[in-house]
Amino acid sequence: MQQTLWGEKLPRRRKKKIIPLPTTAPYAVTDNDCEVLGHTLRAWDLAGCTLCTDCHVNVFCRGCVKVHPLDEHAIHIFCPRHEERTVSA
Ligand SMILES: [Zn+2]
Numbered sequence: 214m215q216q217t218l219w220g221e222k223l224p225r226r227r228k229k230k231i232i233p234l235p236t237t238a239p240y241a242v243t244d245n246d247c248e249v250l251g252h253t254l255r256a257w258d259l260a261g262c263t264l265c266t267d268c269h270v271n272v273f274c275r276g277c278v279k280v281h282p283l284d285e286h287a288i289h290i291f292c293p294r295h296e297e298r299t300v301s302a
């Protein structure tokens with residue numbers, strides 16, 4: 214019977230796999246996250262429309278366009294260009 218060096222019991226260190234618990238998520242993903250924190254908008258397109266990367270709702274700027282061309286239920290948020298006008302000096 215041939216016994217190799219590796220056949221012997223190797224002092225194996227038991228390493229515990231440390232799985233980080235998702236206790237502190239960087240973003241609280243809730244249903245009304247957008248309502249609380251505001252929508253995470255993509256870049257505005259030339260038509261004054263964008264959408265939220267979180268809830269994928271269509272967004273348009275009423276300063277740029279009267280209604281969203283594709284979604285009549287789209288919400289309106291002023292784009293950065295028109296937002297400044299709403300700020301009362
Ligand atoms: Zn959203």
Ligand SMILES: [Zn+2]
Pocket residue numbers: 261274275276277278291292293294295
């Ligand atoms: Zn606008």
